[in-house]
Amino acid sequence: MKRYLPILLSLVLIFILENTFYLLNSKTESLLDIFVFFSNKSLFKSISYFLTFLICIVSIAISPYIRNVYIAVIIGFIISLSYAVDFSYLNINGRGVTLTDLTILFSEFQNYSRHVFSTYSSEIQYGLLVGIGIIIFFYLCRIFTDKRISNYFVLVPIFSIILTSAIQVKTAATFSFGLPSPQKVLSYLVYWYPYKPYYGDREELYVKPEFSKKYTNIIWIIDCSINANYLGINDSTYNTTPFLEKKSNSYINAGRVASITNCSSTSNIFLMGMGNKNDLPDHKEKLLRNPSIFTYAKNAGYKTAYISASSEGNRLQNYMTYFDLADIDYFFQPNTKEEKDLRYADEILADHIKGYLEKNDGSFIYVVKSGAHFPWQLNYPSEQAIYKPCLIGNEGISDASYQTILNTYLNSIRWKTDHFFQSLLKDTSILDNTLMIYTSDHGQLIPSNHNKQTHCNTRDPDIQEGIVPLLYFSNDLSKVRQPKSMFRFIPVTLDVMGYSPDVSGINAFLDFEKPGFFYGHLFPKHRIHQSGIKEIHLK
Structure with missing residues (x-):
C-alpha cells in the first residue's frame, strides 16, 4: 500500500481541486450533490457518471508517474493548459468554459485576443497560476518519488476522453454537471471539430430588382460594443454625443433597439448572410450558404465595398470566407501602424469612406468600425478623457470601481462614436441621395463584481x-x-435597392413584435444546443 501512497495522494489533491472548481462554479453545491441528483433520476446514470468522473480523476492523478518522461510532460502540459483555460473562464463568466465559448474563441481570437488579455489580465493570471501549479505538481511528483507505472497507463487518459466525448455526443455538448477540466475542454474540442461551420461558395441569386433604386448610395455602418443607453442622444444625462445632437436634422433616431445577437461575429454574419429572425438558431447554416448582401447589391447594379477598421490586412473575420470576396469590388482593412492605432482607427475610417465615395458613386458599402471594444482606455487620446477618474494605460477592470469603469467606457463611446460622425459629416453633402444606417453589433454590460463578462x-x-x-x-x-x-x-x-416586397419582405413589418436578441450557439448541429432569444422591454 505504501508503494501507491503518492498516487493516492495525487488522487485526493485532484479531487479537492475539482471540488473547489465546482464549488466556485455553482456557488451552492459540491460534487457529491451531483451523485445525489443522478441517483434521484436514474441509478444507471448515477453509476455511469460516477465511473466516468472517477476514471477522469484517476487518469489525471496517475499521469505524473508514467515511466516515459516525454509522455508525462506532454500529458502534463495538456492538463495544465486545460485547467488554465477553464479557470480563466470561471473567473470571467462564473461558470467555466462551454462549447459555445470555444466556438466564439476560435472565431474571434485573431482580432480580439490582445484586448481580452489586457482587459481580463487578472482573471487570466489566476487561471495561469492554476496551470503553473499543475505543472509544479507534476514536477514534484516525479522528483520526490521514484514510483513509476507502465507506459500503457497512457490508455487511461485516452479512455477518459473517449468516455467524456461520448457524453458530449449524447447530450450535444450541453452536459452541465462537473467534469474535470482536461476532459471537459478536450471532449468539447473532439465534439466541435467534426461540426465546424460550412465553408464553401454561396448559392446563386436568381431574382432581379423590379423597381428603380431609391438611393444612389447605401451605407451600413456597424459599430462595436455601443450600448444605446449611454449615448447623449438617448439620455441627456450623458454628454457623449454633442456633435450628433447638433446634427439632429440629418438623421432619424430610432432610439434604443435590441441588437441581433450579443456577439460581434454572429451579428455581422446575420447581416451579411441576409438573416431572418425565424431561422435562429441557424440549423441549416443559411447565413453561410445563401447569397450575401453584397450579391444582392451587385445584382441591383451597385458597386460593392467592404471597409473595416476591426481587423487587419487580409485577415477575415465574422465568419467571412474568401468565397465572399468574389462579390466585393473594393476591400479595405488597416495595414499601416497609423491605421491600426485604436485611437484614430475610426477617424481614418471616416476619411476612407469619404475618399471611396468621391470616386465610386453608386455603391453599397458595408462598414465595420473599430468601435468601443475593450480595453476602453486605449480607444481615445488621453486628452479626450472627459469623464474622470478613468482607467489608464494597461489597467484592467478587476480592481477598478464601477464608476471608474463606466467613466472609461463613456470616454470611449464619446470619441469613437461622436467624433467618428464629426469626421464623416464635416460636409453633409455626403448624404445627398444616400441612405446611411448606423447601429452596433451588440451592446455592452459595464462589469461589476457579480458579472465581469461585457458581452457574448x-x-x-x-x-x-x-x-x-x-x-x-x-x-x-x-x-x-x-x-x-x-x-x-x-x-x-x-x-430601397428596388427588390419587390415578396423578395424584401418589406410589407411583413411587425413593429409590435417583442424586441429581443439572440444568444448562444448560432450554428448548432443538434436541437438541444444552448441558445435562445433574450427579450428586452424597451420604452
Missing part, C-alpha cells in the same frame, strides 16, 4: 449586452421606412 454571454445574458442604437441618415428620409428593429435592417435595404 452564452447563458442567460444581461439585457445590456443587446441594447444598441439605430440611426437613419439621409438628405431625404421620406423614401424609406425607419422601423425600430435591427431584424428589419435587411428588408429596408432590399426595398
